[in-house]
Amino acid sequence: MHNPxxxxxGELQHLLSLDGLPREILTAILDTxxxxxEVAEREVKKxxxxxxxxxxxxxxxxxxxTRTTFEIAAKRLSADVINLNVATSSTNKGETLLDTVxxxxxxxxxxxxxxxxxxxxxxxxxxxxxxxxxxxxHVVNAGDGRHAHPTQxxxxxxxxxxxxxxxxxxxxxxxxxxxxxxxxRSQIAALTTLGVPEVRVIGPKTLMPTDxxxxxxxxxxxxxxxxxxxxxxxxxxxxxxxxxxxxxxxxQEFFKVWGLTPEKLALARPDAIVMHPGPMNRGVEIDSTxxxxxxxxxxxxxxxxxxxxxxxxxxxxxx
Amino acid sequence: xxxxxxxxxxxxxxxxxxxxxxxFIANGKIVGIxxxxxxxxxxxxxxxxNKIVCPGLVDLAARLREPxxxxxxxxESEMEAAMAGGVTSLAxxxxxxxxxxxxxxxxxxxxxxxxxxxxxxxxxxxxxxRLEGKRLSEMAELxxxxxxxxxxxxxxxxxxxxxxxxxxxxxxxxxxVWLQPIAPRFAREGVAHDGEVATRLGLPGIPTAAETIxxxxxxxxxxxxxxxxxxxRLSSAEGLxxxxxxxxxxxxxxxxxxxxxxxxxxxxIGYFNAHCRLNPPLRSQRDRDAxxxxxxxxxIDALCSNHSPVDDDGKQVPFSEAEAGATGIELxxxxxxxxxxxxxxSLLDTLRRVTINPARIIxxxxxxxxxGARADVCIFDAEGETTVSRERLRSQGKNTPFLGxxxxxxxxxxxxxxxxxxxxx
Numbered sequence: 177m178h179n180p181x182x183x184x185x186g187e188l189q190h191l192l193s194l195d196g197l198p199r200e201i202l203t204a205i206l207d208t209x210x211x212x213x214e215v216a217e218r219e220v221k222k223x224x225x226x227x228x229x230x231x232x233x234x235x236x237x238x239x240x241x242t243r244t245t246f247e248i249a250a251k252r253l254s255a256d257v258i259n260l261n262v263a264t265s266s267t268n269k270g271e272t273l274l275d276t277v278x279x280x281x282x283x284x285x286x287x288x289x290x291x292x293x294x295x296x297x298x299x300x301x302x303x304x305x306x307x308x309x310x311x312x313x314h315v316v317n318a319g320d321g322r323h324a325h326p327t328q329x330x331x332x333x334x335x336x337x338x339x340x341x342x343x344x345x346x347x348x349x350x351x352x353x354x355x356x357x358x359x360x361r362s363q364i365a366a367l368t369t370l371g372v373p374e375v376r377v378i379g380p381k382t383l384m385p386t387d388x389x390x391x392x393x394x395x396x397x398x399x400x401x402x403x404x405x406x407x408x409x410x411x412x413x414x415x416x417x418x419x420x421x422x423x424x425x426x427x428q429e430f431f432k433v434w435g436l437t438p439e440k441l442a443l444a445r446p447d448a449i450v451m452h453p454g455p456m457n458r459g460v461e462i463d464s465t466x467x468x469x470x471x472x473x474x475x476x477x478x479x480x481x482x483x484x485x486x487x488x489x490x491x492x493x494x495x
Numbered sequence: 496x497x498x499x500x501x502x503x504x505x506x507x508x509x510x511x512x513x514x515x516x517x518x519f520i521a522n523g524k525i526v527g528i529x530x531x532x533x534x535x536x537x538x539x540x541x542x543x544x545n546k547i548v549c550p551g552l553v554d555l556a557a558r559l560r561e562p563x564x565x566x567x568x569x570x571e572s573e574m575e576a577a578m579a580g581g582v583t584s585l586a587x588x589x590x591x592x593x594x595x596x597x598x599x600x601x602x603x604x605x606x607x608x609x610x611x612x613x614x615x616x617x618x619x620x621x622x623x624x625r626l627e628g629k630r631l632s633e634m635a636e637l638x639x640x641x642x643x644x645x646x647x648x649x650x651x652x653x654x655x656x657x658x659x660x661x662x663x664x665x666x667x668x669x670x671x672v673w674l675q676p677i678a679p680r681f682a683r684e685g686v687a688h689d690g691e692v693a694t695r696l697g698l699p700g701i702p703t704a705a706e707t708i709x710x711x712x713x714x715x716x717x718x719x720x721x722x723x724x725x726x727x728r729l730s731s732a733e734g735l736x737x738x739x740x741x742x743x744x745x746x747x748x749x750x751x752x753x754x755x756x757x758x759x760x761x762x763x764i765g766y767f768n769a770h771c772r773l774n775p776p777l778r779s780q781r782d783r784d785a786x787x788x789x790x791x792x793x794x795i796d797a798l799c800s801n802h803s804p805v806d807d808d809g810k811q812v813p814f815s816e817a818e819a820g821a822t823g824i825e826l827x828x829x830x831x832x833x834x835x836x837x838x839x840x841s842l843l844d845t846l847r848r849v850t851i852n853p854a855r856i857i858x859x860x861x862x863x864x865x866x867g868a869r870a871d872v873c874i875f876d877a878e879g880e881t882t883v884s885r886e887r888l889r890s891q892g893k894n895t896p897f898l899g900x901x902x903x904x905x906x907x908x909x910x911x912x913x914x915x916x917x918x919x920x
Contacts, residue, residue, distance in 0.1 A: 180766055195695060274811055294813035295697040296767030303766075304811075321815065323697030361697055385694040386702070 180302050183311070190302045190315040191488050193324040195365035202369055206334050209487035213480065215252055223486075226255035226493045229286040233259045234276070235318070236292040241454060242318050245478070246289045246327075249485035255287075255493070273297065274304050281305075287314045287493060295321030295358075314492040322356050327488060328453055329362030331481040333370060335473055336408055338480065339449050343367070349376040349402055349444075350393075351434060352412030352461050353383045355423075359453045360412055361391075368392040378402035379434060382423040399434050403443045411436055411452045411461050419460070427460045437463045441471065449473045496538055496913060497521045499531070503543025503874060507550060508847035509854075509863035518548055520870040523912035528866060539915070543874050546907055549846050551583025551614075551871035553853040553862045555751050555799035556727065557824050559585070559616075560891075561604065563592025568804040568891040573824065574613035576890035578917035580825035581873030581906040582800075584854065584861040585614050589621040590648035596621035596632045598640035605641045613916055615871070617643045617857050619673055622661050628652035628679075631661055634670060643857050644725065646673035649774055651709060653679040658712070662722035671723040671749075671858070676709035676734055677775070686815045688730075688778040692761040698815060701776050706734040714741045717748065725856055726750035728801060730775040732785035739794045749856050750794075752786050753801035754823055754830040759783065759896055769810045769817035770896040773801075790848060791838045797853040798834070800827040804892020822892035828873070829881045829902035836903060842877065870913035879905025 179196060183189040188201055215221055231250045233243050243259060250257045262276060271279075273292075280288070290298045298317040305313050319325040333343075340346060348367055354360045354377050367375045368391070375393045377384065388395055396402030403409065419427040436450065450462075450472045458464045466472060500518040505528065507513075512528075519527030519535055526532050557577065560568035577585060587604065589595035595604070601618050608616040620642035624630045627650075634645060645665055651674075652658040665672045682701040687693040689700025710726070714737060717724045729735055729752050738750050755773055760780040764771045771777055789795045803820030810817050823830075827849060835845030854862030861871060881902045885893040909917035 272808070272812065292813065294815050296815075297813040299767045300769075300811070300813055321697050321813075322699075358697060361695070386689045386700055387691040387694050390691040391695060 191326050192298050192317045194326045194329045194362045199369050205487050209483040212483035212486040224254050225490045226253040229255045229493050231255045231257050231287045232280050232285045233289045236262045245481050249482050289316045289318050291318040292320050295323035324362050325358040326362050327485050328359050329366040331484040333366045334480045334484050335477050343370045343372045346372045346407045347374040348408040349406045350410045351378045353414050355383045355385050357412050364391050376402050406444045409450045414461050431460050436466050438465050498539045499537035500541045500543050503546050503548035505548045507864040508843050509851035513843045520913045525868050525870050546874050547877050548874050550850045550862045550864050551873045552581050552849045553584040554582050555586045555853045557585040557802040572891040574611050576824050577614040578909045579889045581828050581909050583614050583871035583911050586617045588648045594621045594626045596624050598636045601640040619644045619646045622647050626650040644671045644673050651677045651679040662716050662720040666720045666722040671725050673725040673727050674713050675727045676706045678705045678708040681705050688761045688776045703731045703733050706731050710737040723747040728753050730756050730778050731782045735789050749796045751797040751799050752795050767814040769814050772817040772819050774819035798848045800824045805894050810894045821895040822890040829904045832904040872910040874908040876905045
């Protein structure tokens with residue numbers, strides 16, 4: 177079975193998932209991102225790398241934040257950016273996902289940044305482009321169902337490398353709703369690929385997918401046990417609709433047991449960093465004291481996110 | 496028409512026959528095996544040298560999509576597919592639109608099928624009205640109309656009281672109830688086996704327990720009511736173990752497996768291959784291995800195609816939005832042969848699972864070649880190959896996980912009631 181993310185030369189053709197990408201490519205993206213962090217500090221925040229290229233932000237699921245960061249990244253590379261909120265547009269009129277893609281291809285798109293509520297939707301698009309011979313169009317997954325959010329995973333890795341320099345001696349804990357989290361899956365894939373020796377996940381059994389340990393992680397249900405001596409704490413967002421129902425009794429109880437408070441964070445290593453993909457639910461998964469505290473690197477994550485997305489788009493668009 | 500099938504290797508599992516023997520057919524019936532009856536003058540000779548001559552196959556689950564889903568398939572298209580696959584008897588699940596819950600509908604289906612004069616159809620009636628699991632269907636009337644059993648297809652009954660009564664009522668007449676083991680309202684959003692693959696791909700899972708919980712209930716109710724059960728489309732090793740135990744206990748339970756579950760596992764989903772969106776879901780390799788062994792050991796009685804044509808619109812969408820189902824009727828024989836080869840079974844033992852065994856579950860005299868039997872015959876080349884491609888599939892449904900494969904066996908002729916309804920082009 178061919179890897180749909182790579183071209184015949186083993187180079188990145190699409191960025192669909194971090195699971196199954198070679199370590200060299202992950203590292204190359206992080207290395208490429210490094211100089212881009214400086215672009216933001218210049219007076220003219222633009223590079224001509226993607227001048228004349230058309231990038232379509234194809235969002236089948238609402239998102240302001242992720243779409244904006246992709247838009248900023250593309251514009252800093254001088255690309256033309258077209259935003260399409262398909263959630264409120266043509267799919268409601270009976271046009272299929274692939275119809276939409278064909279139409280945009282006819283408008284000479286060079287790259288699609290895709291967000292979709294169903295796992296695997298970007299793969300379907302990538303396969304369709306391959307089957308119809310459009311090898312010059314690239315797909316970046318901006319989050320698909322519960323499956324993957326590769327640029328988020330990459331910006332998290334960039335952040336960890338920035339603060340910890342090296343992955344090889346780290347203990348990293350991912351806390352919260354792993355079951356529904358595409359972010360967690362991308363983090364797990366990246367951390368294990370980059371050689372982090374111990375990746376832990378912490379949360380209630382109702383929010384842990386089956387056979388999670390087979391992905392190379394240690395599963396903890398006790399927050400205190402799981403946080404002991406970790407170098408990095410990665411909190412996940414708990415969606416409002418999951419808080420009261422068969423999975424969890426309430427946000428308050430979740431906070432009491434799995435919320436990150438200063439007292440629980442004290443069990444981690446003193447120099448541990450705290451991350452969150454945003455947007456945060458203060459008082460549900462994280463206490464404000466921690467979110468605003470010295471160990472939090474949540475805002476730098478956002479800044480690095482733009483550089484990482486510039487790196488991905490420049491690597492794909494240059495080819 | 497009098498037909499002489501000459502020089503073939505005759506295999507009839509029902510009578511343990513595997514020998515070089517000619518077959519003589521007149522008036523739609525088998526009139527001679529080995530030697531012609533007195534005064535027999537053939538009007539047509541079929542040379543079956545180096546070919547296998549066996550009973551037409553019997554398929555326990557072929558959705559022809561009529562009535563209600565004619566945009567997916569029609570009796571005409573799917574009957575052609577059945578003929579090309581050497582399948583001459585089809586049990587039809589009741590999940591049409593409207594469902595097969597009314598004698599008039601069943602009579603119409605049987606009438607349409609008879610007019611086409613292809614495969615024989617054996618409708619499985621809806622166990623409850625509209626498959627809603629609330630009111631019993633008119634089972635005795637439906638049997639008079641042609642139904643051979645009753646089922647809920649993929650719509651499990653939520654109310655255990657209703658299921659209990661339905662089984663009691665069916666047991667009153669001795670009707671067999673075919674049940675798909677799905678625990679109702681459990682893992683409703685699931686689209687793939689709940690295991691490592693689904694976890695990795697972020698697909699909502701359907702745990703094996705959805706099958707075992709249903710089986711615990713069905714088996715206990717069978718024990719209480721004395722109902723005869725047929726468990727359809729087993730998918731897991733655990734489910735299989737429960738059925739095996741119930742059989743050993745002496746309960747009248749039979750079961751089948753589909754060609755998809757016999758050969759594939761959740762690993763075949765690969766990168767979200769929507770062809771592998773099936774109901775029940777493809778489970779682990781361990782489950783698949785257990786199903787293969789159990790079909791050989793006889794714990795699973797029959798192999799079926801679970802033919803469910805789905806169009807491209809239903810498959811060219813993200814995996815979890817894809818319609819469940821795959822075309823399969825033309826692949827039943829090749830995939831039975833592939834399984835038999837893998838387990839080093841004789842052709843006789845292999846063909847038993849797609850002829851006499853399913854015929855007995857239906858309660859039909861199909862699936863055998865004795866003197867006086869209906870002359871439903873499949874002649875195939877065991878050394879030949881079937882290439883699975885969209886162009887070659889006759890079914891209107893072109894979607895199957897086996898696209899692109901070369902499978903063993905090639906159907907040469909299909910006869911229904913002594914008429915050649917398919918001849919290899």
